[in-house]
Amino acid sequence: MTDPIPLSLSVNGRVVSLTIDPTAPLLDVLRGPLGLSATRYGCGAELCGACLVLVDGVPAYACTREIGTLAGRDITTVEGLGTPDAPHKIQTAMLAVQAGQCGYCLSGMQIAAAALLARNPSPTRSEIAEALDGNLCRCGAHPRILAAVARAAQ
């Protein structure tokens, strides 16, 4: 617990300035003051991937990442990947193959997939599985999520 400090960072391409406890996890800042609900709480311990975001294009766990370490950095959440009118290709592909049952894990899956596709535009099945291995899904939507990533890569 530390006194609030002023801080600026970029979230989904917009510069955001806050006065905030620098030890607060990014997840709480996104879901709270920034009103971005896509990034989800699952475990709080870097064990499930529900909270993944991109920090300068690299997947990072928002549940443990302190906001104070992110001054000047560039954050992308699912809201920044795409929208219903301008979806990211992984979002289009997930809808096309109906990847998701309860859907709770899907935000983290999209972030992991988007990062993979950015560095490897045509991954193999095992490369996709490896990239998503830190993301848990309890509903067993895995086959369709794998299919969605493969489809988005086409």
Add this chain to the structure above:
Amino acid sequence: MIANTLPKSLIDNPRLDRWLDFSVPGRAGIRVGKVEIGQGIATALAQIAAEELDVGLDQIDLTAGDTDCAPDEGMTTGSLSIEVGGASLRLVCAEARAIALAAAAARLNCGPQDLSIDAGAIAQNGKPSGQDYWTLRLDLARDATGSAPPKPASAYRVVGQNVARRDLPAKIFGGGFVHDLVRPGMRHGHVVHAPRIGMAIAGLDLAAIQRAAGGRVEIIRHGMMLALIADSPTDLRRAAFAADTAIGWNGLPPLTADQQEAAWLPTQPSRHGAHGDANQPPPGTRITATYSRPYIAHGSIGPSCAVAEFRDGRLTVWCHAQGVFPLQAVLAGGLKLNPAQISVRHLHGSGCYGHNGADDAAFDAAAIACLRPGTPIRVQWRREDEFGHEPVGPAMLVRQDGVLGPDGALRDLTTDIWSAPHSGRGGAGNALTARTQPNPCPPSPVAETSVPYPGAGTRNAIPNYAIPAMRYRHHLVPSPPVRTSALRGLGAMPNIFALECFLDECADAAGQDPLAYRLAMQPDPRARDVLTTVAEMANWSARGPAGTGEGLGLAFGRYKNTSGYAAIAVRVSVDTEIRLLEIWCAADAGLAINPDGVIAQLEGGIIQGASWTLKEQVLLDEAGIASRNWDRYPILRFSEIPPITCRLMHRPNDPSLGMGEATIAPIGAAIGNAASHALGARLRDLPLTRAKIIQAVT
């Protein structure tokens, strides 16, 4: 149709206007009690309504799970949402359509046979009549008679089609869950739960809790309840973690290591029930084997969440409970309110697969909200709360004792089932936080019986095969070390695991092929169909000898012996661990409302069941549940999931069968049989970990 043949949901909620209205021009407002828990029911029910009403799927506005306006359909459990909820909605919509046609015929001075409906507009001999559901101002304030015949399957245009899930876009674009609900002035609450029910606070360091939250947490003691409120979820979480160590608990003896195993159950006092053949087993070749599953977790990816608001004497709760009316009753009893003061609204949550923390989190939020009128309270359980305080899936131990005839066929089977209770719901006294309120209701006694259908611990205890004589004895252990309740399939998974592994052991003893052995005792053509289909998919006829390190196994199950059929084949390789190489499934759903949705359920059950089979066990320590995050409760990951092919039998003219739990049971036995084939040695105790494999081969 006479009234007593109506489906239960319609008998309980006969008024048509409870189910539907046409109050918004161009829209059909549909209300149901069965709720979306990731199984796609909202989409399938919308398909049924659109089909019978002859409106477009995009004209349906569906409200599911709302005590103020939707029908009371009890719980969304047991794969009954299509079989019962869907059947009810179909009759309601068929009747509304008939009422509309009769009203239009009267207005147009023609016979109903001259009329047809498309997108809700009524045509007379194919030409627009100027009438529609909205101009007719139908009187739906009347009871359903069930007398309007629904469409024949041959006329279906929406039902039976692959339809995209209606809820998925919102979830993919970042919303759609109760977790995302924000109310004006909302604060965050947490109830401190004892490590186990029955423990009481012995010592408390309030200053440590305050310190962790920088002094920004409000600490409430009410009866035996200790609750925290903060404006910021960050502060609240810090205070909650501080509370975990700032409180000493007493009141119960420490747990011992043996209590976490299913083998502990037969050492305990139990209640006995029996069913089946009363004679003694005949002479013959006897085979016995004992199988087990430990306690397992629901493991929802999103911990349970709810928002509650008490304002002007009314309590409103938004939550992801599987039954809004049962929860309304629990809240009323536990918080000493009148049910009429309470509105419970379902919003989507993370998949629950049974009785997870949803109801308890909702009660927590409600209990705090009642103490802070006017302030909406959001409770989001931490991962540690979900794993540590949800009711877990019961451990079970199943002993099979069979007699083979001279031809090797199984002539007589005696099954002994030891199980912790599968239903921990049952009234106000059973909610966690209800027990800490002033003048708490007593917990309900364990109500589980030993009936064969639908059963709980005895679910699927009766083999779905022609065995000349069988009997089971059910030993219900009412006081397990941890709270237990319903988890996907209830006893079906351990019972089918035990039966289908045992059938392979019998086939081995008889020197017969496991598939041929099953077919010889299977008269039901639909069961034979899925078995032979999956065998063909898996190229069963090329199955090699046992003990090569690679194995092929199969298993069959018909959930509750009344719902969906599924046969599964699995190919594995085993060294010190089991690796899944490929999985095939053939299933029979009768009329599949949304075939792609059914396939998704089959896949999901296969993966969850494979995870239970290979990895999962709730771990205990002296205080209670010790496996409180994913590092101590691993589940199957992407890299462990093989290609899976599911095929649905084409049976559009047979009634729809519930499919949500069709694969969760047979997958375990299919893996067990494949692994045993690979090893040339039997694995009988779940999970099938490295230690069990080493034990089996040495």
